[in-house]
Amino acid sequence: MAKKLFIPGPVEVHPEILQAMATPMIGHRMKEYALLHGAVKEKLKKLLFTEGKVFLSTSSAFGVMEGAVRNLVATRCANFCNGAFSNKWHDVTKRCGKEADAFKAEWGKPITPEMVDEALATGKYDAITLVHNETSTGVMSPLAEIAEVLKKYPEVISIVDTVSSMSALKIPVDELGIDCCLFGVQKAFALPPGLAVFTASERALEKAKTIEGRGYYFDFLEFDAADAKDNTPSTPCISQIFALDKQLDRMFAEGLDNRWARHKQLAGRVAQWLEKNGYGFFPEAPYRSVALTCAVNSKGTDLATLKKQLGERGYAFDDGYGKIKGQTFRIAHMGDTQMADLEEFLAVVDELLAGL
């Protein structure tokens, strides 16, 4: 039985998107592809509030996370770590042969502007990695405040992962001054996995020119050269790009303000439900994500059984990530989730909890 996904990625994909995926194939060196690519790029620029370059990578987010450090770190990278994805990024940076240090906040806590300032004030770093929305813990770090700090360090290239936040709230890439903003599409974008999007500022591209060992598949300069022809260096996942085009149209049809408001309302509804049911919140109030909620299992609910029973009822439920499995659980409300979907899910959870 197909399960309705309430896990934080991949998330439920709308039937219209699945249909767009079935569009008859075109060749990526045909004019039809350039038209599709160009149109998608323009729509992404509007969504990301950027006038800069936007590229499409046939990979999941980690491909670009690895590519970004290979292209943009020359001397030493500061990796800010407060959960599973940001911790892994530090490991990836070192595996790429880069000098790097991890600046760690406890799981459940945000990366603060003070942490960033303190690290960069040492003058040791020429790039940073930051995960805006730590999907493992439901923590959203204060990006605007961190961006203000980054403006004090113009020599530092900022690489920001917005995998589970892009389109769930306003992230104006140019205004924030993010050099490389990246995301995969199976979370906040609610598309099937396999495609990632990234931006690169002019100074990021200039810097890449000075760095050896960029490889080929994720070489930002290859992407830039192909971009001039509305194309990609190697064969892209064309079906997913059809789907992305459709999804961007759907986002603008909903209206970005409405989309952002919907995610806030969904987060508010989950918060109210947690409070009513006596569960806690893993992150503190100002840092709770609008795209997913990470709850503390304060009542010691048998989450494994709940997950199993929800599965039998046709719902995929997440009982916590990695080392906080069982102690926490996560409810995703990103992508195309509507209030009616959430109410339907919470009603089934209520019914099952009553019988546990």
Ligand SMILES: *Cc1c(COP(=O)(O)O)cnc(C)c1O
């Ligand atoms: C899921 C996720 C990733 C990794 O994405 P892949 O698609 O597995 O490469 C990276 N960062 C964040 C914040 C995520 O939620």
